[in-house]
Amino acid sequence: MKRAFTALLIASLVLGHSAPAHAYLKFGVPIRGQQVTVKWAQTPVRYFVSDTGVPGVSAVDFQNAVGRAFATWQAVPTASITYQLAGVTSALPGSDDGSSVLGFRSRPDLDRVLASTSFLVDSTTGALIESDIFFNSAFQWSTAAAGETGRYDLESIALHEIGHFSGLGHSALGETEMISTGGRRVLSAEAVMFPIAFAPGSIAARTLKADDIAGISDLYPDGDFQTTDGSLSGSVTKDGQPLFGAHVVAFNPATGTMVAGFTLNAQGQFSIGGLSPGPYAVRVEPLDDADIDSFFSSAQTVDIDFRVAFFDRVVAVPKGGDSGQIALKVVHK
Amino acid sequence: MIRTAIVTFALSALCGWSAPVFAQADPPVSRLELGVGVRWIGTAPLGTQAANETTGAGAKSPLFSTTSELGGAAGIDGRVGVRLSHSFVAEIEGTYAKPELRIAVSADTEGAAPVTATETIQQFTVGGNLVWYLPLRQRSPRFAPFAIGGGGYLRQLHDSGTLVDTGSFYHVGGGVSTLLSSGGRWHTKGVGVRADVRAFIRTNGVAFDGGSKTSVAAGASVFVRF
Numbered sequence: 001m002k003r004a005f006t007a008l009l010i011a012s013l014v015l016g017h018s019a020p021a022h023a024y025l026k027f028g029v030p031i032r033g034q035q036v037t038v039k040w041a042q043t044p045v046r047y048f049v050s051d052t053g054v055p056g057v058s059a060v061d062f063q064n065a066v067g068r069a070f071a072t073w074q075a076v077p078t079a080s081i082t083y084q085l086a087g088v089t090s091a092l093p094g095s096d097d098g099s100s101v102l103g104f105r106s107r108p109d110l111d112r113v114l115a116s117t118s119f120l121v122d123s124t125t126g127a128l129i130e131s132d133i134f135f136n137s138a139f140q141w142s143t144a145a146a147g148e149t150g151r152y153d154l155e156s157i158a159l160h161e162i163g164h165f166s167g168l169g170h171s172a173l174g175e176t177e178m179i180s181t182g183g184r185r186v187l188s189a190e191a192v193m194f195p196i197a198f199a200p201g202s203i204a205a206r207t208l209k210a211d212d213i214a215g216i217s218d219l220y221p222d223g224d225f226q227t228t229d230g231s232l233s234g235s236v237t238k239d240g241q242p243l244f245g246a247h248v249v250a251f252n253p254a255t256g257t258m259v260a261g262f263t264l265n266a267q268g269q270f271s272i273g274g275l276s277p278g279p280y281a282v283r284v285e286p287l288d289d290a291d292i293d294s295f296f297s298s299a300q301t302v303d304i305d306f307r308v309a310f311f312d313r314v315v316a317v318p319k320g321g322d323s324g325q326i327a328l329k330v331v332h333k
Numbered sequence: 334m335i336r337t338a339i340v341t342f343a344l345s346a347l348c349g350w351s352a353p354v355f356a357q358a359d360p361p362v363s364r365l366e367l368g369v370g371v372r373w374i375g376t377a378p379l380g381t382q383a384a385n386e387t388t389g390a391g392a393k394s395p396l397f398s399t400t401s402e403l404g405g406a407a408g409i410d411g412r413v414g415v416r417l418s419h420s421f422v423a424e425i426e427g428t429y430a431k432p433e434l435r436i437a438v439s440a441d442t443e444g445a446a447p448v449t450a451t452e453t454i455q456q457f458t459v460g461g462n463l464v465w466y467l468p469l470r471q472r473s474p475r476f477a478p479f480a481i482g483g484g485g486y487l488r489q490l491h492d493s494g495t496l497v498d499t500g501s502f503y504h505v506g507g508g509v510s511t512l513l514s515s516g517g518r519w520h521t522k523g524v525g526v527r528a529d530v531r532a533f534i535r536t537n538g539v540a541f542d543g544g545s546k547t548s549v550a551a552g553a554s555v556f557v558r559f
Contacts, residue, residue, distance in 0.1 A: 174386060175394075175442070188386035188394035198389035209387075253382045253399050253436055254541035277496055279539070281399060281436045281450050283384075285443060308445040310438045314452035316491035324493055 036126030038119065039167040039219055044084035047165075050103020051088045054137045057154060061143040063088065066102050069158035072206070073166065076213050078229070078274075080222035081166055093132035096120050100130050100165070102158070104137040112183060114139055114197055115157050117164035133161045140200065147203040156198070156205035163193045168215050170195040172247045172287055173260050184288075190258055210257035214274025225274075227320040233271035234326035235263065236284055238306050242268030243330065245302030249283040250275060250315075277319040282311040284328050306330040363522040363558035364416050370554025372410035372428050374456075374533055377403045377546035397441040403454065403539055403546075406432035410552050414464065424462040426483070431455055434491075434539060452492045454539060458502060460485015480507045481529055487538045500538030504550065506531030512558075523558040 030036070049066055053059040063085075070083040086099070093101040098120070107113065113136055120130035135141065135157065142151035174189030176196055186196040191211040198204055208216075217225050236246040242263070248270045249260040261272040286304035309330050315323050379401035385393040408430025414422045431453050439447040462483035469478050484503040491497070508529025515523040533550035540546055 175396075186389065188388045188396075190386040190396075202389035202391075204387050204389050204391045249384075251384050251397075251399070253379070253401050254543075256382045256385060258384055258396075279434060279436070279452060279491065279496075281438055283397070283438075283441075283445065285445075308441060308443045310441075310445055310448040310450065312448055312450055314434050314436055314450045314492075316452065316493045316496040318493065318495035321495055324495075 031124065031126055037167065037219070038121055038126050038128060040081065041125070041127040043080065043220075044082040045100070045166075046084050046086040047100040047102060048086050048089040048091065050092065050101060051090050052104055054104050054141055056148075056151060057141045057143050059088070062104070062154065065143040065155040066158050066162075069155050069162050072159055072208060073162055073216060076208065076216050078213065078217040078222050078225045079220045081216065081220040083162075093134040094118060095132075096130065098130055100132060102133040102161075103135070105134040106137045107134070108138040110136060111138070114152055115161050117161045128167065131165045133158070133165055135161075147201045149201045152197065152200050153203045153206070156192075156203060159192050159206060159208070160197070163212060163216070166216060167219050168193055168212075171211050171215070171260060172262075173209070173211050173249070173258055176288060191260075210252075210255070211259045214259040214272075218273040228277075229273070230275050230277050230317040230319055230321050230323070231271055231273040232275055232280060232282070232315055232317050232323040232326070233269070234323075234328060235268045236270065236328045236330060237268055238303065238330050238332070242266060243303050243306065244268060245287060245304070246270070246306070246328075246330070247285050247287055248272065248328070249285070250317075251281045251283065252276060252278055253281060254278050271322075275317045277317055280315045280317055280323075282315055282326065282328065284309055284311070284330055305333055307333055365559040366412075366414035366416070366422065366424075366556050367559070368410075368412045368414070368527060368554040368556035370410050370527075370552055371407055372430070372550060372552035373405060373407040374428075374430060374432070374550045375405040375548035377535060377540075377548045379403060379539070379541045379546070382541065395440065395442070397438055397445070400437045400439075401541055402435050404433040404435055405548070406430040406456070408456070410554060412462075412554070414462075414556075420466045420468075422464040422466070424464060424483070425459070426462055426485075427457070427459045429455070429457055454492070455490040457488045457490075458485055460502065476509050476511050478507065478509045479529075481505070481531065487535060489538045498538045498540075500540065501536050503534045503536075504531040506550075510556070520559055521557050525556055525558070526553065527556055528553045 049063045051059050074082050091101050093103045115135045117133045122129055140151040141154050142148035143154050147153050171191035171193040173191040174194035175187045176184040179185045191209050192205050232250050236243045246263045249258050250272050251258050259272055261270045263270045285308040286306055311328055317323050381400045383395040383398045385395050388394050408428055410428045412424050412426035414424040416422050434452045434454050435449050437449045460483055462481050465480045467478045482505040487500040487502045489498045506529055510525055510527035512523045512525040531550045534545050534547045536545045
């Protein structure tokens, strides 16, 4: 659990989600009874960086590392979102002043939160007005090119937070294990948007994965993305009843990539967008019980009592269209 | 090696074509041949692929593994041939079959039972062949051994009917044909059967790594000569 603060925020935004979301999770807010995707209405998205550094990371180092992370998202060829550095500011992230600010703040009380993203959303349109990212200076940070033992890689964490900043929620493509001191340790992940950070010193999360790329492209499609890529959709049931909160993974055997989504409504339906056309193998799994708060509100009943399973049919994802509804059936553990 | 064989075959065909002795010494007794039959195209392995996640050290950690193949399938085969000379026939040939695409999933780290996911593909081919009736024919007039080579267009339609993979194919092989009767009614000049075996090389289409896949193909048909 990298960021309890972020997780709570995500949970509150996901609360009441009634429509299947493409890719992993996109933030949504209910407006006049309709679930509206939270995203920036105009680009380039302007952001300010704080003029304050921390031990091991100067203000310039910070600005450069954040700039590289923004550039990584902007370089996704199938997404249209762009970002622009508006300047350096002495303002702190977290103040609702209409300016998006990224910077350090000391929050020793949030002892499991490396960084978090907060939003100001237009409640009539769902458009983002402001998004701030704070990096917790209670932790040790590094911007070294090869990483630094005992310090968290700022660029990696910024890449994750900028995903939120852009409107993306968490991905569940990762494996964790319990650690003796409490909490969980990530063993592996295949999405920058996985909610738990790699150990200090790792720079493995500086590269976007297929799931991240599908998500940002689905949110901000560029050019002919919607006509060249496809989606895979269906429903998950257990004992004939729709299952909420199942994690569904689409695996492309041609590329070896995975893109995932969730069942997000009372009918147990899911839709995974941003997929390259081709045949897919489909896997359905329960969320790790420790991860649920990172994805769903505690008010929502997520069913994790079922076995991991694969669909027994190859699913063809067409160019610019949908696979057609597939029916995944799972059984109790 | 296969490409070399095709080139060699093509060159020999051209040399033979340009030699007037065949055409003048033994003019073709029939110009047109229609054939219909069955063709089996063997399994094409599509490789293995792991669903990897990345560790903090940047290493790969497989979540599960897949092994894929396009199964062998028998289908229908039709062709039209035009005799160019005593020894050479040019053909247009089409086939239709419904092979099964199989993705076998195993070694799931969370203990999911192994599954072979399947899908039926509708596969169409259309292409051209050059058939060379070997001189050995003189030894046994009823049986005519031949070498065959050709290539063409491959179209594979997935189960849903919404996804199409296209590619090309080449083949080289040999077989034998025999006339069951000669002369006949309705302007026919003979009825016979033909069988062949080929090395069938598919490029693209349902090919996860984008490479060429070689499999064995065999066919048998009935033909009518006009």
